[in-house]
Amino acid sequence: MAELFRRIDEAPSKEDRADAEARTVETILRIWSHRTALPRGYPPALREDALKVLSDLRPSNNPFDLFRRSGNVWDAAAKRLFDTLNRLTIALLVIRLPDPPNEDHPVVAHLDPDEQRIIAALRDRSALIRPRSDGASDNEDPRDIAIGLTDDLMETIVQLKSALESR
Structure with a gap:
């Protein structure tokens, strides 16, 4: 997750930043979709x-x-x-x-x-x-x-x- 956020912060252009943000959101949502498997996370x-x-x-x-x-x-x-x-x-x-x-x-x-x-x-x-x-x-x-x-x-x-x- 830290790497994904670093890519957003260090993106050289608006387009790269938007792409990094989209990938980060998608990754967070994929993790969230598995929340029922977490013992205390849901x-x-x-x-x-x-x-x-x-x-x-x-x-x-x-x-x-x-x-x-x-x-x-x-x-x-x-x-x-x-x-x-x-x-x-x-x-x-x-x-x-x-x-x-x-x-x-x-x-x-x-x-x-x-x-x-x-x-x-x-x-x-x-x-x-x-x-x-x-x-x-x-x-x-x-x-x-x-x-x-x-x-x-x-x-x-x-x-x-x-x-x-x-x-």
């Missing part, structure tokens, strides 16, 4: 933990789905509360993420298939937060979605409180 457990959190937050994991046919206002409000709070949690996490690289970015070709799918999913952040049936437009700003979800959450909490108090 944290696959962190990726798995992140995927588990996102999986746990899926609306399909709503425990109040069991009571969806009860007709009880309390159950309906609890179901909405779980769903809205999960979506708000996802929105707040998505807001903190950096912009994902475009599919033609050189590093994407060196990611494993799971990582490439994650990057592709992150390009349409609004779809991670809301289903299209909720009226979300393509690439709606996650902050705007979070604000709407916060409003929905507050309304649902008021409804749930009222239902609890009426029992």
Whole structure:
């Protein structure tokens, strides 16, 4: 690696420097593509933990789905509360993420298939937060979605409180 960087620094012309930089980038990316073989150089457990959190937050994991046919206002409000709070949690996490690289970015070709799918999913952040049936437009700003979800959450909490108090 040091030799590659030395060639960049000592390149006699702009063309030679650009060629040396391209070779250095390609070498770094080839090394990176083998990162899973490194005992401490790659944290696959962190990726798995992140995927588990996102999986746990899926609306399909709503425990109040069991009571969806009860007709009880309390159950309906609890179901909405779980769903809205999960979506708000996802929105707040998505807001903190950096912009994902475009599919033609050189590093994407060196990611494993799971990582490439994650990057592709992150390009349409609004779809991670809301289903299209909720009226979300393509690439709606996650902050705007979070604000709407916060409003929905507050309304649902008021409804749930009222239902609890009426029992």
